[in-house]
Amino acid sequence: QVQLVESGGGLVQAGGSLRLSCAASGRTFSSCNMGWFRQAPGKERDFVATITRSGAITSYADSVKGRFTISRDNAKNTVYLQMNSLKPEDTAVYYCACRRTLYDHTWSTKPNDYDNWGQGTQVTVSS
Secondary structure, three states, X not given: OOEEEEEOOEEEEOOOOEXXXXXXXXXXXXXXXXXXXXXXXXXXXXXXXXXXXXXXXXXXXXXXXXXXXXXXXXXXOEEXXXXXXXXXXXXXXXXXXXXXXXXXXXXXOOHHHOOEEOOOEEEEEEX
C-alpha cells in the first residue's frame, strides 16, 4: 500500500503557474504508474496526465497539452505537475494516484484503473 499526499495548490491569476507535488510513502512508489486527475464541482473526475514507473512515457489530456508537464523523482518518491498558462477552466481539486504495475506499458487514463489516491489539493484560477 502507498500513501499519497498532494501539495502546492492555491489561488493564481489566469496566465500564472503552479507546481503541484505528490509525495508517496512506502517502498512501492517505483512500482507505480502515476496519474494526475482533477474534479471540478458537479463534474466527474477527469484525467490530466500520467507518467510511467520508469518516467519514460507520459501522456496528457488534450486540454492541458503544451501547458502542463508531469515528472517524477523516484529517489524522492515524488511526482510533480508543472502547470503553466493557467486558465479559469483549470479550477478544480487535483488528485494524484498510483496504479501498481510491473510494466510501463500498462499506463491508463481511467480513474478506475488506479489503486491508491491522495486527498487532493485545490487549484483556483481567477480571471
